[in-house]
Amino acid sequence: MELARSPLATPFPKMPEIGGVTLRIARARYKEWDRADLTFAEFAEGTAVAGVFTQSACPSNEVEMGREQVKHGKARALIVNAGNANAFTGYRGREAVEQIAEQVAAHLDCVPAEVFVSSTGVIGVPLPKDKARDGVDAAxxxxxxxxxxxANTIATTDTFAKGATASAMVGGTRVEISAIIKGSGMIAPDMATMLGYIFTDAxxxxxxxxxxLSEANRRTFSCITVDSDTSTSDTVLAFATGAAGNAPIRSYDDDGADAFAAALHDVCLQLAQSVVRDGEGASKFIEISVSGADSDESARKIGLSVANSPLLKTAIAGQDANWGRVVMAVGKAGEPADRDRLSIGFGGIWAAKNGQPVPDYDEEPVARHLQGQDITIEIxxxxxxxxxxxWTCDLTHGYIDINADYRS
Amino acid sequence: MELARSPLATPFPKMPEIGGVTLRIARARYKEWDRADLTFAEFAEGTAVAGVFTQSACPSNEVEMGREQVKHGKARALIVNAGNANAFTGYRGREAVEQIAEQVAAHLDCVPAEVFVSSTGVIGVPLPKDKARDGVDAAxxxxxxxxxxxANTIATTDTFAKGATASAMVGGTRVEISAIIKGSGMIAPDMATMLGYIFTDAxxxxxxxxxxLSEANRRTFSCITVDSDTSTSDTVLAFATGAAGNAPIRSYDDDGADAFAAALHDVCLQLAQSVVRDGEGASKFIEISVSGADSDESARKIGLSVANSPLLKTAIAGQDANWGRVVMAVGKAGEPADRDRLSIGFGGIWAAKNGQPVPDYDEEPVARHLQGQDITIEIxxxxxxxxxxxWTCDLTHGYIDINADYRS
Incomplete structure (x- = not known):
């Protein structure tokens, strides 16, 4: 099935090169297609790495190995395979990952544990070792x-290439961050959705x-949803080469630490929102702001309960200011709430306050807001x-088309 | 929008009358429609009552009051309003419920606390007291x-009337159970979905x-889902008139207690499954059996995670034996699982065992099973x-149609 470009797509940004990072791509032909599907990023010696991974109890081999690797904090290379998620493939899948790491390590004269591997695509099929060997060799x-x-090479069924960039001043030195991501919901091939890679010369x-990175993740990647389904392969890795030559940042006490953390947060936010903008079948981008909750974490859970409600998402698709469905989704979140203190608005206009409809509520400006592409909901x-x-997107016929008819 | 009768609909069963229960209906005209929308059930003196209610933190007035009333264990009447859920209506909504209870209590010469009231329909509009008074008077x-x-009168957007019946021998006396239910997902009017009423002469x-009842609820109503959304009005009430004249059942030690509990469970299961069969847009009825879990409750949570996965539900709609999506949904359930011990089947045929595809897996008989209306998934x-x-149903274009376009 050929997917139409998302109406919410944004142009690929101009992004600076990052000192100490070299990107290469190749055709491993993991699927019957004629496109690059293997990405190789090489890092200068001394590159630091950090990562966040899926919470799934059934993660891929790549995720299991990546979790161990980041503990050592050092990276020399990243390989991303597109077209085969290598998930649910037992020991044979693991052998393929080890082969790739050893092949790259021999080339760079480093240890295999410094080579990170991600895979995204169909599941239940072990990554073919011969294609991987030839593909890596070409890359x-x-x-x-x-x-x-x-960005195009790590993608599978994404409808547009996604990148983000930001910079920060660290003790008089300008450092750059450039990042790419793939993902558009748990789209089939469905074991491999969000893979994000952040590169900086800091x-x-x-x-x-x-x-x-963990902090930024909590307020960005952990605050988006397309369909409430959790990938077995979700991975975000950040690589820092040090090529900018700034005095190393070791804690919030150091010069420029706040600025760099803010830039990293900004990049994560851009990446996260771009995934929502490529949500399967999405026609509207929805921002849900929750205030007055018992805690920030409680607010996040309530927000995600609303963002994951099929009823709310179909209502937004239908441009229907159905605030009753927001009440419903707040009520089912399992978090502290009091019906008689709850207020709900759309596009900055309150529809209900303190558990009752606003007197003389005028739905007309709200209806106009819902006709737009960027929707806000205030709770x-x-x-x-x-x-x-x-952040989330609406639920449309496009979602059903993509997910019911994928393999036919 | 006129809804087509669900392809999964079953005929309304032949159900025995229950001694001590009299049913009446009337037209309160809560909406612009010409149909009965107010149901009145009168119970003999001494009728016992029990109930289970929504877990929502934002329940309707009716649910709040019902929770208090069942503590006393006695009922003389039930009123069900269809077309207005009276939820999120503050003190005015509460006044309307109190008025109804007082009006019926005066007629029956009982206390208002023995009159149970349910409402289902649009939200945010206080139940109109004048229509309620005239409707109750007529009923x-x-x-x-x-x-x-x-059963037709308590329904709103259900596409078929739903009932269930069973009987049991209690110490040489045959007792009967007859029950009705309404619900088809969190269909708009969306604050009022599942309302179930069970009547017995025991x-x-x-x-x-x-x-x-609580026990049966855990394995029936709490084991179904259409779209993961939780109503603010969910209510199941059981009324026992005692007209059968059996020696009263007070505990599992009493004659016939096991038989009666089994009959009650059977009725709850029939009712619960009938709601799934009227799931919005449903074209397939899906039974998901989970075994080998850490505990029964863990198995239920894993089952519901699978049943609520939009990706799994769209795959079934597309007749796609996409077991990778089952792995995904097991992984996200937050329950103990081990990828390398997990096995998944459809229609009794294993597709994956111990974390890997079954060797020489033949998808053909599985594909044939998925072409049917009744699907089973084994985990x-x-x-x-x-x-x-x-139990759940598939996710189809019909769901989007019903929920996105409801108010237009």
Whole structure:
């Protein structure tokens, strides 16, 4: 099935090169297609790494191995296979990953544990070792490529290439961050959705990089949903080469740490939102702001309960300001709430306040807001100081088309 | 929008009358329609009652009041309003419920706390007191009606009337159970979905009735899902008139208690499955059996995670034996699981065992099974002795049509 470009797509940004990072792509032909599907990123010696991974109890081999690797904090290379997720493939899948790591390590003269591998695509089929060997061999010897080429190569059923960039001043030195991501819901091939890679020339301690990446993750990647389904392969890795030459950042006490953390957060937010904008069948981008909750975490859970409600998402698709469905989704979140203090708005206009419809509520400006592509929903729980913002898309016939008819 | 009768619909069963129960219906005209929308059930003095209610943190007035009322264990009447859920309506909504209870209590010469009220339909609009008064007045004076008439009158957007019946021998006396239910997902009007009423002529202590109803609920109503959305109005009430004249059942030690509990469970299961068969847009009825889990409750949670997965539900709609999506949904359930012990089958045929595809797996008989209307999915977690069965339906374009376009 040929997928139409998302109406919410944004152009690929201009992104600076990152000192110490070289990108190359090749055709491993993991599927019956004639496109690049293997991405190789090479990093300068001394590159630090941090990562966040899926919470799934049934993760892929790649995720299991990646979790162990980031503990050492050092990376020399990244290989991303598109077209085969290598998930649910037992020991044979694991052997394929080990083969790739050893092949790249021999080429770069490093240890295999410094080679990170991700795979995305169909499941239940072990990654074919011969195709992987030939593909890696071609990638090791290919010419360097652009960010957009790499972003297209890690993609599977994404409808547009996704990147993000930001910079920060660290003790008088400007450091750059460039990042790419793939994902558009748990789209089939469905075991491999969100894979994100962040590259920076900043010099930063891997433990601190892990701290600020985990922090950014909580308010960005962990605050988006397309269909509530959780991938077995979700992975975001951040690589820091140190080529900018700044005084290494080791904690929030260091010069420029706040600025760098803010830039990293900004990049994660751009990436996360771009995944929502490529949500399967999405026609509207929805921002849900929750305030007055028992805690920030409670606000996030309530926001995701609303963002995951099929009823709310279909109502938005139908441009229907159905605030009753918001009440319903708040009620089912399992978090502290009081019906008689709850207020709900769309596009900045309150429809219900303190558990009752607003007197003389005029639905006309709200209806106009819902005709747009970017929708906001405001929820005030009215019982505390916790707040959070989450992002999702609407649920349309396109989602059914993509997911019911994929293999036919 | 006129809804087509569900392809999974079953005929309304022949159900015996229940001694001590009289049903009447009337037209309160809560909406612009010309149909009966108010149901009145009158119970003999001494009728016991038990109930289970929505877990929503934002329940309707009716649910809040009903929770208090069942604690006393006695009922003389039930009023069900269709077309207005009276939810999120503050004190005005509560006043309307109190008015109804007082009006019926005066007629029957009982206390208002013995009059149970349910409402289902649009939200955010207080139940109009004048229509309620006239409707109740008409119902109190109407001729008795049939089970099917009552089942149609409590319905809103259901596409077929739903009932269930069973009987049991209690110490040499045959007791009967007849029951009706409405619901087809969180269909708009969306604050009022599943309302179920069970009537029996058995003599039974209300505390024991509550015990076995709660128990049956855990394995029936709590094991179904259409779209994962939780109503603010969900209510199931059981009324026992004692007209059969059996020696009252007070505990599992009493004659016939096991038989009666089994009959009650059977009725709850029939009702629960009929709601799934009227799931919005449903074209397939799906039974998911989970075994080998850490505990029964863990098995239920895993089953519901699978049953609520939009990806799995769209795959079934597309007749696609996509077991990778089952792995995904098991992984995201947050319950103990081990990828390398997990086995998955469709229609009794294993597709994957112990974390890998079955060698020489033949998809043809599985594809044939998925072309039918009644689908089974088998999941063996492989780590313990816990098991559960849950029921759901597929996710189709019909769901989007119903929920996106409802108010247009």
């Amino acid at each position: 090791l010897n290919a010419e360097p490529c652009s960010w957009e080429d790499a 010099a930063i301690d891997p433990a601190f990089l892990q701290e600020i 005030d729980i009215g019982i505390g100081g916790g707040s959070a913002t989450v | 109190l004076n109407a001729e008795p009606c049939s089970w099917e008439d009552a 003599a039974i202590d209300p505390a024991f009735l509550q015990e076995i 063996d977690i492989g780590i313990g002795g816990g098991s559960a069965t849950v």
